[in-house]
Amino acid sequence: IKEIKEGKVIVEKEGQKQEIYGNTIIWSAGVKGSDIVEKSEIPNKKGRIKVNPQLQCEEFPNIYVVGDCAIATDKDAIHAPTAQLSAQMGDYLAELLCAKLENKLFAPSFKFNHRGTVCSIGHTDGVGIVYHKNVKGEMAAFMKNTIENKWLYSIGGMDMVLKKGQFRYRTSN
Ligand SMILES: Cc1cc2nc3c(=O)[nH]c(=O)nc-3n(C[C@H](O)[C@H](O)[C@H](O)COP(=O)(O)OP(=O)(O)OC[C@H]3O[C@@H](n4cnc5c(N)ncnc54)[C@H](O)[C@@H]3O)c2cc1C
Structure with missing residues (x-):
C-alpha cells in the first residue's frame, strides 16, 4: 500500500500502481517482528521466534525473547502482539533473570493477564x-x-x- 486517499487505496504491484476504490476502508496491516531476527540463524516466522512457557527460544535456551519478536502461546492460541503483552513479558523476564543471577530456582511460567x-x-x-x-x-x-x-x-x-x-x-x- 502506497497511499490512502478519500475513497481509494493506491497500491503498487510488480512496479505498477493501481487504485482500489471503496467507501469504507479498514487498515488492518499486521505487526511483524524484527528484520535482524528474520535474517538470523534462529528459526523464526517473519522475524518472530517461538518461545516456551519461560519465554526461552527452544533451539537456543540461553536466548529469551519478549515483545513483538516472541511467539508465545496459551493453550495453543498465539497471543496477539500488543504493548500490554510486551510489558508483562518484560516484567516476568526481569524477575526470572534476577532469580537466575542469584542462583535461585525460578519455576513459574509466563502467564498473560489480559x-x-x-x-x-x-x-x-x-x-x-x-x-x-x-x-x-x-x-x-x-x-x-x-x-x-x-x-x-x-x-x-x-x-x-x-x-x-x-x-x-x-x-x-
Ligand atoms: C500503528 C500501531 C498501533 C498500535 N496500537 C496498539 C495499541 O493500541 N495497543 C497495544 O497494546 N499495542 C499496539 N500496537 C502494538 C505495540 O506497539 C507493540 O506490540 C509493542 O510496542 C511491542 O513492544 P516491543 O518492546 O516488543 O517492541 P517496540 O515497542 O517496537 O520496541 C522495539 C524497540 O527496538 C528499537 N530497535 C529496533 N531495531 C533496533 C536496533 N537494530 N538497534 C537498537 N534498537 C532497535 C526500536 O527503535 C524500538 O524502540 C500498535 C502497533 C502499531 C505499529
Missing part, C-alpha cells in the same frame, strides 16, 4: 473492552489516552507525560 483492549478510531472515537466491560465512543478514546499516559508515567513520571503524553482527546461538541 486486562482489556481499547482501540482508538480517530481522536474522539473508539471501541474496547476494559476489565470485561464494553466501552465505546468518546469514553473509549478517553480510556486509550489514559492508558498511554499511565504507561508513560510509570516509566518517566510526570515529566514524560507532559513531554510525550496524549492530550488530543476532546469531545465531539
Whole structure:
C-alpha cells in the first residue's frame, strides 16, 4: 500500500500502481517482528521466534525473547502482539533473570493477564473492552489516552507525560 486517499487505496504491484476504490476502508496491516531476527540463524516466522512457557527460544535456551519478536502461546492460541503483552513479558523476564543471577530456582511460567483492549478510531472515537466491560465512543478514546499516559508515567513520571503524553482527546461538541 502506497497511499490512502478519500475513497481509494493506491497500491503498487510488480512496479505498477493501481487504485482500489471503496467507501469504507479498514487498515488492518499486521505487526511483524524484527528484520535482524528474520535474517538470523534462529528459526523464526517473519522475524518472530517461538518461545516456551519461560519465554526461552527452544533451539537456543540461553536466548529469551519478549515483545513483538516472541511467539508465545496459551493453550495453543498465539497471543496477539500488543504493548500490554510486551510489558508483562518484560516484567516476568526481569524477575526470572534476577532469580537466575542469584542462583535461585525460578519455576513459574509466563502467564498473560489480559486486562482489556481499547482501540482508538480517530481522536474522539473508539471501541474496547476494559476489565470485561464494553466501552465505546468518546469514553473509549478517553480510556486509550489514559492508558498511554499511565504507561508513560510509570516509566518517566510526570515529566514524560507532559513531554510525550496524549492530550488530543476532546469531545465531539
Ligand atoms: C500503528 C500501531 C498501533 C498500535 N496500537 C496498539 C495499541 O493500541 N495497543 C497495544 O497494546 N499495542 C499496539 N500496537 C502494538 C505495540 O506497539 C507493540 O506490540 C509493542 O510496542 C511491542 O513492544 P516491543 O518492546 O516488543 O517492541 P517496540 O515497542 O517496537 O520496541 C522495539 C524497540 O527496538 C528499537 N530497535 C529496533 N531495531 C533496533 C536496533 N537494530 N538497534 C537498537 N534498537 C532497535 C526500536 O527503535 C524500538 O524502540 C500498535 C502497533 C502499531 C505499529
